[in-house]
Amino acid sequence: MTTNPQPSLPIDTSKAHPARVxxxxxxxxxxxxxxxxxxxxxxxxxxxxxxxxxxxxxRAAAWLAIQGIDQFLDIGTGIPTEPNLHQIVxxxxxxxxxxxTDNDPIVLRHAEALLISSPxxxxxxxxxxxxxxxxxxxxxxxxxxxDRPIALSLIALIHFITDEQDAHGLVRTLVxxxxxxxxxxxxxxxxxxxxxxxxxxxxxxxxxxIQLAFRKRAEVERFFDGLDLVPPGLVTATDWFASNRAPEPxxxxxxxxxxxxx
Numbered sequence: 001m002t003t004n005p006q007p008s009l010p011i012d013t014s015k016a017h018p019a020r021v022x023x024x025x026x027x028x029x030x031x032x033x034x035x036x037x038x039x040x041x042x043x044x045x046x047x048x049x050x051x052x053x054x055x056x057x058x059r060a061a062a063w064l065a066i067q068g069i070d071q072f073l074d075i076g077t078g079i080p081t082e083p084n085l086h087q088i089v090x091x092x093x094x095x096x097x098x099x100x101t102d103n104d105p106i107v108l109r110h111a112e113a114l115l116i117s118s119p120x121x122x123x124x125x126x127x128x129x130x131x132x133x134x135x136x137x138x139x140x141x142x143x144x145x146x147d148r149p150i151a152l153s154l155i156a157l158i159h160f161i162t163d164e165q166d167a168h169g170l171v172r173t174l175v176x177x178x179x180x181x182x183x184x185x186x187x188x189x190x191x192x193x194x195x196x197x198x199x200x201x202x203x204x205x206x207x208x209x210i211q212l213a214f215r216k217r218a219e220v221e222r223f224f225d226g227l228d229l230v231p232p233g234l235v236t237a238t239d240w241f242a243s244n245r246a247p248e249p250x251x252x253x254x255x256x257x258x259x260x261x262x
Contacts, residue, residue, distance in 0.1 A: 025050035030079035038208035065092035076157030227259035
């Protein structure tokens with residue numbers, strides 16, 4: 001793996017961070033007591049949602065690799081949990097290039113040790129925030145070719161961006177940099193599938209200093225405006241499968257979709 005030069009930022013262990021809470025929900029070790037404190041107060045369905053997100057990412061990334069997509073920009077990477085996106089993709093296309101992005105310094109430390117590319121491919125890591133999409137794209141251009149299709153992965157990320165922070169505008173800015181034939185992979189927590197549960201999760205995250213912006217289906221669908229949704233369209237994470245096989249039926253409070261850039 002290679003990494004772009006990154007500033008040496010301290011890890012703030014006094015405040016919970018979404019990437020580390022997510023790591024705790026997945027049973028990882030890259031979190032701190034402050035993150036665990038948030039995770040422990042969440043309902044058990046939160047762990048299910050984290051697992052469902054990962055499984056959706058695995059299926060979507062593998063399907064795109066089978067379609068021949070060999071460049072991926074994964075924003076909101078989180079602490080590495082095997083199999084990571086590059087392992088899924090490079091198992092199909094060994095020469096694939098993957099650029100990971102996150103804003104938590106601990107993710108960089110784990111990335112340097114764990115995100116090891118196949119010999120013929122490449123991985124890279126950018127320390128950046130999705131709220132600065134231009135900076136992400138500028139750095140990603142050092143590794144990815146923006147004149148060829150790229151898969152943009154936004155897994156369980158955008159529900160941490162409020163409407164006041166222009167969540168839809170940020171996604172549109174990123175998508176607009178992608179050439180025709182690229183894809184958007186996105187999963188997003190729903191406010192309308194299990195409303196009471198969603199309110200509980202939002203409240204517990206808020207107590208830990210983390211603001212959430214769960215959205216209704218129509219609001220999530222807007223992230224795909226102007227794109228061609230791949231069948232089965234915008235569905236729950238456990239209902240998304242682009243092959244003849246389907247996962248076991250399971251309730252999910254997560255919307256998920258994959259769409260092609262025209």
